[in-house]
Amino acid sequence: MGTSTENASVEQQLLSFLEERTKTPWTPDRDLFADGGLSSLFAMELVVHLESTYDIMVAGPDLQLMNFRTVNAMVAMVDRLRQAAGE
Template sequence: MTDDIVKSVRQFIGEHVQDGELGDDHDIFATGSVSSLFAVQLVMWVERSFGITVHPTDLDIENFRTVNHVVRFVEARRAAAPA
C-alpha cells in the first residue's frame, strides 16, 4: 500500500469518525462511527483526491468500509487506469 494514500485516507476518515479509535481495519459503517451521508462524502472525496471515477458498480460498501478497503480500492482503480 502506498503510504501517502494510507495517510490521506486515514486523515480524511479520522476527521469524520465519532469515536476516538480509528484503526485501519475499523469498520466505520458497522460500528455507527459515521452517518450514511458520510458514504456519499467519502465517495466524492475519493474521486477528487485521487483523480479516479467511482462507477455505479463500485458503490459497494465493501470498497469503503475501512481505511484499508478504501486504499485497496484506490490502488486497484489507479492500476486499471489507462496509461
C-alpha cells in the same frame, strides 16, 4: 499494484481525513459502518473525496459497501482504480 509507499500515503491521508471529519481515531482495519463512523450521507461525501483527491471515478460495481467498510478496503479500491485508469 501501486507501490507500498503510495498505498501507505493514501492510508495516512484517509485516516487523517476520517479523524478530522468524525473527531474519532480510526485504524486501517476498523469497520467504519459497524462502529458508527459513517452515515449514508457521509459515505457519499467520502466517494466525492476519494474521486477528487485521487483522480479516480467510483461508479457502478465499485459503489459497494465492502469497498468503504475499512480504510484498507478504500486503499485497495483506490489502487485498483488507479491501475485500471493507467492501462
